[in-house]
Amino acid sequence: MQHTNIILSLILISILSSLSSSRVLFLIKILVFQGVLVSLIPLFLREDMALGDGLFSVIMIGIRGILIPWFMYVIIKKIAIKKEVEPIIGYHASIFIGLAIFVFAIYISQKFNLPSQQKIPLLVPTAITTLMSGMFLVMARHKAITMIIGYVIMENGIYLVGCTLSTHIRYIVEFGILLDVLVGVMLMGIVLNNINKTFDDIDTTLLQNLKE
């Protein structure tokens, strides 16, 4: 119980720092940190541990914590980006919004009345905060790479929500979802790389040829 709360607080800190950072490399480090922590959560929620659960967590850490961030790292090395340009919403405002999201998440999670909530009160608010902050990052940043990072954070949040809500995890189904996310991130990376060749920059402000 105590361990779970510590892990959840660490996830919250990782979210706040992701909202405040302008350096893409730092964001990817946060992604590693967050991916590993999120994959560990189901282990702590369960009373009885089977070998399958342990193995599944290892695979999750492998994909969420290592494979996806590593792929993002390869992309940013290839297209040589270091910093987010002027964000749509500034970093201080972003942190403030992150905190506001957290307060909102605590407020709304009290209304859910889920069985897992009595045991670990921080679980539902963290899940909602992660999800919404990820969405916020997708909307509030110019660089396409930061949007993809936001998408991965959002997906981490949905996984946490899944852990909170349902006790039965079908491994094959979870694995299918994760595979989709992985391939999605890879494809976005490939498209980004191609855009970089034709545009010389991946600022989404330049991606405005198509509009009415």
Place this chain on the structure above:
Amino acid sequence: MVESIIGLPLLAGIVAYSLPKKIGQWVVLCTGILHLVLTCLLWHFQSTPLFYPYLAITSEGLIVLLITSCLFVLTASYMISFMAIVDVPSTSVFTAAMLCFLSTMSMVALADHFMVFWIAIEATTLSSAPLIFIYRTRKSLEATLKYLVICSVGIALALLGSLLIRVSTELCDKTIPFTFSHIIPIAKSLDIKWLKAGFIFILVGYGTKMGIAPMHTWLPDAHSESPSPVSALLSGALLNCAYLGIFKCHKVLYAAGIGSFSGTLLIVFGLISMLVATIFIIKQTDYKRLLAYSSIENMGIIAFGTGVGGLAAYGAMLHLIYHAFIKSSLFLCSGNILIEFGTKQIEKITYMTQRLPKTSIAFFAGVLGISGFPPFGIFLSKLFIILGTFQKGYYIYASIFLFIICVLFAGLLKYAMIICFNESDQTTEPKFYKAESYAMVWQVILMLTISVLLCFWMPSPLSSTILQAVAPIGGGH
């Protein structure tokens, strides 16, 4: 047998990746034909799948599968002539992605488990993305990035929605498989609060993929920037697949006794989509975007009809079928126009009746069909939807609906007249007539013929399947 419908195109895709260009195209066509044969066999025998709780045969799934399969065969045969004229780079990726796209769409049609359905929908996004950016131009890359990011984020919300519905089932019965067909019988005892929340997220999520406004922004870009055969598939087949998710979820809510909640949401979002599409159609300069916005409008009509229920739900299911065929035919026509004129600008197309006589007839007929002119099927489906709406007593909705389709009719026809009969510019000389061979027109004519034919003669298995599909949402009478 059910698995082979998903597995065969996937395997063929892997094989086609390693084959040279010429053979790869024929592999696509042959796989498409084989897929169609298997689909027809499935319609006849309705065997139980091996992975039973995950996959299942449903009436609405069968309809979508049949549409997808028919369109794929016709598009694949068009593609062979298309690729002989247009230079498509990295052909092996293109053919492999086409077949994977077919495989994932079949998986959507056959999936019954909430999560498997989600996986399949996301997989359609991923397998169609390489098809859109195949030319690697600035615009197509931009369109693909938008498509991937907006759809992935949207569909992630649908995953959240599925999880919320999962909560409502777990509060009721922990052992039941999380599939649409298992949940519908026990829907009455589910927790309504969670179901409603889940439906909203699923509507937003799959609605993004289906092109429901205001989440539609990726659609005009992706449909206009992709090669024309791909646009035909995206518009005719993929949007239906996304609709399937919303439809199935609406069935669950209807069975739970809160069909009016989901129905009203569908009606409102449907009308918003139609309105947004109309606004963009009236001032349009690009004919492929014009067709893409028309897809948004038609998806709005389908959502509207499904929401109203009764006769309108039957009309919506018919609309799904007719729209798929007519819109695909229009996108294939737009491919011919693009080859001949080399531009997507409406006002630069002159003397089309002389330069592309067959295509111009088919295009004009298609526009008449899509805007609801008899004898094409959409006339019938729109009539059913309007009658159904009046029958239910939704007079305000019906009048808004009628107003929008009148404006749309005017907007679409205005541009169709300009495209087909603009003879203002005297200077342009006809350049080449490559796109006018019968090899690139017969598919279009066949699609239009199917839509007319289905109006007068509906095979009894098809009509009974449509009735079965809409019966759980109170449709059909």
